[in-house]
Amino acid sequence: MRLHRNLCFTVIDSLHSIFNEEEFAGKVVEKALKRDKRWGARDRKFVAETIYDIVRWKRLYNEIAGTKDHYSRENLWKMFAVWAVLKGIDLPDWKYFESTPVRRIKGKFDEAQKTRVIKESIPDWMDEIAVKELGADAWSKEIAAMNQKAEVILRVNTLKIDIATLQKFLRKEEVDTEIVRDHPSALRLVERKNVFLTEAFKRGYFEVQDASSQLVAPFLQVEPGMRVVDTCAGAGGKTLHLASLMQNKGQIIAMDIYAGKLAQLKKRAKRAGVHNIDMRVIDSTKVIKKLKDSADAVLIDAPCSGIGVLKRNPDSKWKLQPEFLDNIKKTQAEILDSYSRMVKKGGKLVYATCSILPSENQNQVKNFLDTHKEFKFVQDRKVSPSKSGFDGFYMALLERIE
Numbered sequence: 001m002r003l004h005r006n007l008c009f010t011v012i013d014s015l016h017s018i019f020n021e022e023e024f025a026g027k028v029v030e031k032a033l034k035r036d037k038r039w040g041a042r043d044r045k046f047v048a049e050t051i052y053d054i055v056r057w058k059r060l061y062n063e064i065a066g067t068k069d070h071y072s073r074e075n076l077w078k079m080f081a082v083w084a085v086l087k088g089i090d091l092p093d094w095k096y097f098e099s100t101p102v103r104r105i106k107g108k109f110d111e112a113q114k115t116r117v118i119k120e121s122i123p124d125w126m127d128e129i130a131v132k133e134l135g136a137d138a139w140s141k142e143i144a145a146m147n148q149k150a151e152v153i154l155r156v157n158t159l160k161i162d163i164a165t166l167q168k169f170l171r172k173e174e175v176d177t178e179i180v181r182d183h184p185s186a187l188r189l190v191e192r193k194n195v196f197l198t199e200a201f202k203r204g205y206f207e208v209q210d211a212s213s214q215l216v217a218p219f220l221q222v223e224p225g226m227r228v229v230d231t232c233a234g235a236g237g238k239t240l241h242l243a244s245l246m247q248n249k250g251q252i253i254a255m256d257i258y259a260g261k262l263a264q265l266k267k268r269a270k271r272a273g274v275h276n277i278d279m280r281v282i283d284s285t286k287v288i289k290k291l292k293d294s295a296d297a298v299l300i301d302a303p304c305s306g307i308g309v310l311k312r313n314p315d316s317k318w319k320l321q322p323e324f325l326d327n328i329k330k331t332q333a334e335i336l337d338s339y340s341r342m343v344k345k346g347g348k349l350v351y352a353t354c355s356i357l358p359s360e361n362q363n364q365v366k367n368f369l370d371t372h373k374e375f376k377f378v379q380d381r382k383v384s385p386s387k388s389g390f391d392g393f394y395m396a397l398l399e400r401i402e
């Protein structure tokens with residue numbers, strides 16, 4: 001592979017924004033891909049994948065490059081050189097690579113394999129917490145799995161099309177997909193493509209949603225005609241899935257504390273042909289009180305550390321702070337206590353997170369059940385990134401019995 005100057009400059013500029021200006025990798029990549037309209041699919045792939053790779057392996061490359069956690073442009077070029085050498089790419093004779101000790105890079109890489117925090121490129125605090133909660137062996141497997149590239153998974157919108165017809169439709173648009181075992185609505189892209197440009201997407205035939213995330217809505221066991229509250233709906237990934245499972249019949253009340261996210265859901269619902277969603281911004285406790293004892297089913301897709309989805313959001317490793325984790329656990333307990341009141345007697349409640357830490361998952365559920373005797377535990381499911389190959393998720397199904 002030959003390195004092209006303008007593509008490499010885009011990568012360096014993007015890394016500068018992510019590491020020094022606190023920008024989110026996803027947004028930075030989106031902006032980077034708009035930089036030059038003449039770029040073809042391969043150029044765009046190079047830019048996106050290289051940025052994500054260097055973000056994912058930041059600590060490892062920093063260690064090998066000897067850049068001591070200072071992300072000046074000069075140091076970013078050194079980290080880039082590490083990335084290129086480890087990929088087996090010949091470095092061109094650009095001034096940025098003049099002092100690169102190519103031969104020593106491989107030796108340093110081998111040396112780094114002895115220490116998990118360096119090898120897997122993770123902050124010390126995260127490693128300590130995860131080892132404490134999961135044990136060293138399990139955590140080593142999970143973090144190794146989450147350092148792999150994420151696949152693109154689609155969820156067929158069964159309100160508009162069935163999975164086999166969608167597959168054929170996408171094939172005509174030169175998008176090849178495969179069925180995903182045990183995930184009845186999921187299709188895996190054989191090769192990464194910008195599926196948002198397809199006619200199938202514009203017609204609302206699918207959403208992009210990880211296979212593990214697709215397990216959450218069915219876990220709530222909704223049926224057409226029910227009244228369902230999706231309390232932390234965000235931009236509505238799971239709300240749209242619920243609507244599809246309910247065949248557009250009944251009522252879904254989608255809530256979030258951010259109006260902007262619900263506005264995105266509104267657009268997505270229109271495209272998906274969903275018309276049984278009411279949106280409510282949680283701007284006071286009244287919004288919840290009004291719905292006391294009234295829902296057949298409540299979904300709490302709780303805000304969490306996101307430690308199960310590091311594969312998709314590698315920059316979370318660097319942006320997440322231990323204080324955030326402490327605070328979010330308090331929020332989770334408060335949300336469970338408050339939003340569970342909307343479930344009517346005989347109704348169901350699902351508590352879900354995209355974390356693999358027991359303190360955000362089964363421990364929260366246990367604490368809740370200890371103090372809320374009106375609920376009983378039905379079942380839970382822990383989705384492990386290493387076993388599933390997809391995102392890490394937790395979901396617990398409870399039933400209100402009194």
Ligand SMILES: C[S@@+](CC[C@H](N)C(=O)[O-])C[C@H]1O[C@@H](n2cnc3c(N)ncnc32)[C@H](O)[C@@H]1O
Pocket residue numbers: 231232233234235236237238239255256257258261282301302303304331335
């Ligand atoms: C895991 S995300 C939800 C993702 C969404 N359900 C989906 O499937 O696309 C958690 C959401 O909870 C929202 N949130 C945070 N604190 C909240 C609170 N106190 N009450 C309700 N929603 C909250 C966040 O804005 C975020 O959209």
